Amino acid sequence: MADNDIATRAPESDAQEKPAEAAAVQSVFPGDTPAQAGPSMGDHCTTDRPAPTGEKPSGDVSKLGGVDCYITKPSDYPHSPSKLLLLLTGGTGYKSANNQLQADKYASEGYLVVMPDQFDNDPAPNSVDMAEVQADTSWLESIKLKTAEGIKSFMIDMWLARHTPEKVLPLLHKVVEGAKEEFADAVASGGGIYGVGYCFGAKYIVILAGEQPDTVAWGQTQPKDEEQGSAKKAPVLKAGAIAHATMLTKEDLEGVKSPVYIAAVKDDPLCSEDEVLTPGRRAMENNKVEHEIQVFSGVPHGFAVLGDYDDAKIKQSQAQAFGQMLGWIQSH
Template identity: 75%
Template sequence: MADDEVATKAPESDAQQAPTGPEAQSVFPGDTKAQEGASMGEHCTTDRPTPSGEVPTGELSKLGGVECYIAKPSDYPHSPSKLLLLLTGGTGVKSTNNQLQADKYASEGFLVVMPDQFEGDPAPNSVDMTKIEQETSWLESVKLKTAEGIKSFMIDMWLARHTPEKVLPILHKVIEGAKDEFADAVANGGGIYGVGYCFGAKYILILAGLTPNPASWGQPATQDVEQAAVKKEPAIRAGAVAHGTMVTKEELEAIQAPVYIAAVKDDPLFPEDEVLTPGRRALEKNSVEHEIQVFEGVPHGFAVLGDYDDPKIKQSQVQAFDQMIGWIKGH
C-alpha cells in the first residue's frame, strides 16, 4: 500500500472496504446488499484520539426526561444566545470527543443541547463473548462465533433497536423540553437550529422536513393514526450535517428548511447516485435553500472531532466545521 493510502486510511474508512467471501453475506435472512451498504462503520462506534489537553466544560442534565449534554456560551445568559440541537454518531452523549464538539459550537455563541438519542445504549465497539453466550441460544451463539463479520452483526442488532420509531419520539421530548427550559434562546434564534454527524445527520435532515405528528411515530398504520399524521412545519429553522448514514432520498425530498450537507466522495454509506444526486435535484426542484460540499481523499467520519496524523484530513475537518457553523449563523 502506498504511503498516501496509509495516510488517509482511518478506522472510519473500514466500512468502505467491500467484503468478499462468506462475510459478504448478511447473517439476517432477507437482507439485501443495499441494506448492508447502509449499515454503520467504525467511525460511529470508536472515537479518534482526543485532541491533547482538551477537556469538556459542559454538563449532563435532563430535558423532557432525556439525558443531554448541555454546553453554554461563557457569557450566557447575560448575552443573547441561539439554541442548537446537536445529534451525534453512535458513540453518543458520553463521548469526550462529542462533548468537545458541542463545546466548540458553544464557543461560537450557541447554547448546545446534545441528547442521548440511544437511551444509554451507544453503538457497540467491542464484543463480550461471555455475555453473548449467556444471552443467546446455542445455535445463535455458534452463528455469532462463526460469522467473519461479528462486529457488523452486533451493529446491525444495535441499529434494529434504534429506528426512527424509537429515536424521533426521544428527540421530540428534548425539543419540547428545550423550548421550556431555554425559551429565551429559542426565541432569540427564531426557532431551533440543528447539526448532525453520521447517525445523527439522518435525524437532522428528517427534522428539517415536513415531519408527521409525533403522536403517530411508532404506531400501527390505522386510519386514526393516518389522520393524526398531519404534516407540519419543520422542527428546526436550519440544519447542517456531515457524512450522514442511512439517509434516504425520500428524506431529502421532504426537506423544507435550509440545509448544508458535507459529504464524502464515493461514500457507500451515503451513496451519490442513489441518494445524494436525487436529493440535490429534489432540493432544487422544491426551491429549498441548500449547499452540498463533497470532500475528496478523506474517510467517512472525518468531520467528527478527533485527532488525525494526515494534514489533509485535519484541514478538511476544520473546513467542514467552519462551513457548518457559518451556515447555521447565516440562517
C-alpha cells in the same frame, strides 16, 4: 475550495464519501431499497479517535424532557443572547469526550448546545481494533479475526434494529419540547432551533428539518381513515447542517423544508450518491429548498467528528467542514 467539490448553492449539487469494499446489507429502516441500505455503519461511526491533547469538556449532563443531555453554554450566557443548537452524534453517543468537545466548539461560537442521549443509554458496540494486526498473521489468527469482524457486524446490525426512527424520534421530540421550555430565551433569540448532525445523527437532523407525517414514525398511531391522510408536522429546525450521514435515504431528503447543508465524502458507500444524494438534491431543487452539498475527497467517513489525526489533509478538511457547518447555521 481546495481539493473539494462544491455543488452549487440553493439549489445545489451532489456529494459523497471514501471507498470501502463491503457487502450490501438489509436496511433496518422500512422502505429502504438494498442499494440505499448499503453497509450499515462503519468504524468511524462506532469508535472514537483519540481526543485532542489537553482538551477537556466544559459542559454538564442534565435532563430535558426526561432524557439525559450534554448541555454546554457560551461563557457569557445568559448575560448575552445565545441561539439554541441541537447536536446529534454518531453511534459513540453523548458521553464521548470528542462529541462533548465538538459541542463545546459550537458553544464557543455563541450557541447553547443540547446534545441528547438519542440511544437511551445504549450507544453503538465498539468496533474491533484491527490496527495491530500484523502481515504475518497465522491462518488460525486470521480465522479468529474474521470471526470477530462478523460478530462486530452482527452486533451493530442488532443495535441498529433497536434504534429505528420509531424509537429515536419520540425521544428527540421530548428533548426539543424540554429545551423550548428550559431555554425559551435561546429559542427566541435564534427565531427557532438549529441543528447539526454527524453519521447516525445526520439522518435525524434531516428528518427534523422536514415536513413529516404525524404517524407511527413519530411514536403516534397511523390514521385509520386513509382518505383523510395523515397530518403533517412543520419542520422542528430552522436550519440544519450534517456531515457524512449514515442510513440517510432519498425519501428523507425529499421531505426537507428548512435550509440544509451536507458535507459528504467522495465515493462513500455509507451514503450513495446515485441512490441518495443525487435524487435528494433534485427533489430539494424541485421543492425550492435552500441547500448546499459539498464533497470532500481523500478523507474517511467520520472525518468531521472531532478527534486527533496524523494526516494533515484530514485535519484541514475537519476544520473546513466545521467552518462550513457553523457558517451555514450562522447565516440562517
